[in-house]
Amino acid sequence: MNDVHDAGVATELDGAARARLTEILGDRVRFDEPLAPYTSWKIGGPADAFANVRSEAELAAILRLAHRRGLPWFVLGSGSNLLVGDGGIRGVVIRLGGAYAEIAVAREHGQVVVRAGASAGMPLLVAQGASQGARGIGSLAGIPGSVGGALRMNAGTDREFGEFVRDVAVQTPAKPDAHTVTPQYFYRHTTLARDAVVASVTLTFPADEPAAVREETQGRLVRRKATQPLNVPNAGSCFRNPPGDAAGRLIEAAGAKGWREGGAEVSELHANFIVNRGDATASDVAALLARVRRAVAERFGIELELEVHFVGAFV
Numbered sequence: 001m002n003d004v005h006d007a008g009v010a011t012e013l014d015g016a017a018r019a020r021l022t023e024i025l026g027d028r029v030r031f032d033e034p035l036a037p038y039t040s041w042k043i044g045g046p047a048d049a050f051a052n053v054r055s056e057a058e059l060a061a062i063l064r065l066a067h068r069r070g071l072p073w074f075v076l077g078s079g080s081n082l083l084v085g086d087g088g089i090r091g092v093v094i095r096l097g098g099a100y101a102e103i104a105v106a107r108e109h110g111q112v113v114v115r116a117g118a119s120a121g122m123p124l125l126v127a128q129g130a131s132q133g134a135r136g137i138g139s140l141a142g143i144p145g146s147v148g149g150a151l152r153m154n155a156g157t158d159r160e161f162g163e164f165v166r167d168v169a170v171q172t173p174a175k176p177d178a179h180t181v182t183p184q185y186f187y188r189h190t191t192l193a194r195d196a197v198v199a200s201v202t203l204t205f206p207a208d209e210p211a212a213v214r215e216e217t218q219g220r221l222v223r224r225k226a227t228q229p230l231n232v233p234n235a236g237s238c239f240r241n242p243p244g245d246a247a248g249r250l251i252e253a254a255g256a257k258g259w260r261e262g263g264a265e266v267s268e269l270h271a272n273f274i275v276n277r278g279d280a281t282a283s284d285v286a287a288l289l290a291r292v293r294r295a296v297a298e299r300f301g302i303e304l305e306l307e308v309h310f311v312g313a314f315v
C-alpha cells in the first residue's frame, strides 16, 4: 500500500513549484530532506520537498498548489507507523506544527472535553486528559504519534481513539478551509477520505477522579515498558491482529523471533515488532515482513495484514 496522493504521473518538483513553496513557507520548506529522522524506525530516503506547516492558511495554500499543479503530496504525523522507502517520497511531504500543536482540556457538564490540533502529541494529550480525570483515556496511554495519525489509524488498545471522538475538522485539496466531517471508525482504519488532512479533533470522556485515572494510565505505561522493545527504533505492531488471535502469538509460534534481514530483526521481546539494529534499510524491513508473513501463512494458513503503512519509493 502506498499512501502518497499522486494526482497523476509522479512529478518531480519543477522550479516554479519550488519557488511557490518557498513563497508560502519561507525557510520552513526544505528540499531533498532525508526522512529517516522523522520516523520512529529511523529509516527512509529523502522527500522532494519537506513542508513545515504552522497554520490553516499555509496548509490551505499548499493543498491548493498541489491540486492545481497535480503534485503528489503526503501528510506525515510523527512517523511511528510508517515504512518510508529508501528511495524517499516524490512531491511534497507535509508536516504540521505551530497552531496545529495546541491542546486544551476542560471539565464541562460532567465530561472531560479535549480539543487538540492534529500535530499535538498523543502522550501529552493522554497526560493532560488523565490529570483532569478523563475516564478511559488510559487505553490510549503509550501510543506514540500525533493526534492526526491516531485518528487516521484509529489507534488504540482495548479501546480505540474513534470511540472518544466528538468532532473532526479536516482540510482537503477540494475544500482547503477547515471543515467538519464524521468518519466511521474500524479496527486500525477509518472511512476518512484519503485526501483529507486532519486539522483538529475534539474528544469527550466521562469525568472521573483524576488520581484514579492517572494511576491506571501509569500502570499501562509500566506494562508496556516490560513487554515492548522501546529502547530500539521500531514502529509498534507491524501486522494487524487477525480476528480472534494475536499476530504476535502467531509470529512467535512460527519460530520467527530473532530472525534478521540486514539490520532489521524480529524483536525477541514482542514478535509483532521489528527493530532496527542500527543500519536497517526499508528494503531489509520489507524483506523481513514478507518472510514473516510467508511463515505464518505456511504454518497456520492465515494471511497477516500489514498495520504499518508503506510509503514512497522502494528501490
Ligand SMILES: Cc1cc2nc3c(=O)[nH]c(=O)nc-3n(C[C@H](O)[C@H](O)[C@H](O)COP(=O)(O)OP(=O)(O)OC[C@H]3O[C@@H](n4cnc5c(N)ncnc54)[C@H](O)[C@@H]3O)c2cc1C
Residues within 6 Å of the ligand: 003, 040, 074, 075, 076, 077, 078, 079, 080, 081, 082, 096, 118, 119, 142, 143, 144, 145, 146, 147, 148, 149, 150, 151, 152, 153, 154, 155, 156, 157, 196, 197, 198, 199, 228, 230, 234, 235, 236, 237, 309
Ligand atoms: C512503540 C510503539 C508503540 C505503539 N503502540 C500502538 C498501540 O498500542 N496502538 C496503536 O494503534 N498503534 C500503536 N503504535 C503505532 C502508531 O503509534 C500509531 O499508528 C499512531 O497513531 C501513528 O501516528 P503518527 O502520528 O506517528 O502517524 P504516522 O506514522 O506519521 O502516519 C500514519 C498514517 O496517518 C496519516 N496521518 C498522519 N497525520 C495525519 C493527519 N494530520 N491527517 C491525515 N492523515 C494523517 C499518515 O499519512 C499515514 O497514513 C505504536 C508505535 C510504536 C512505535
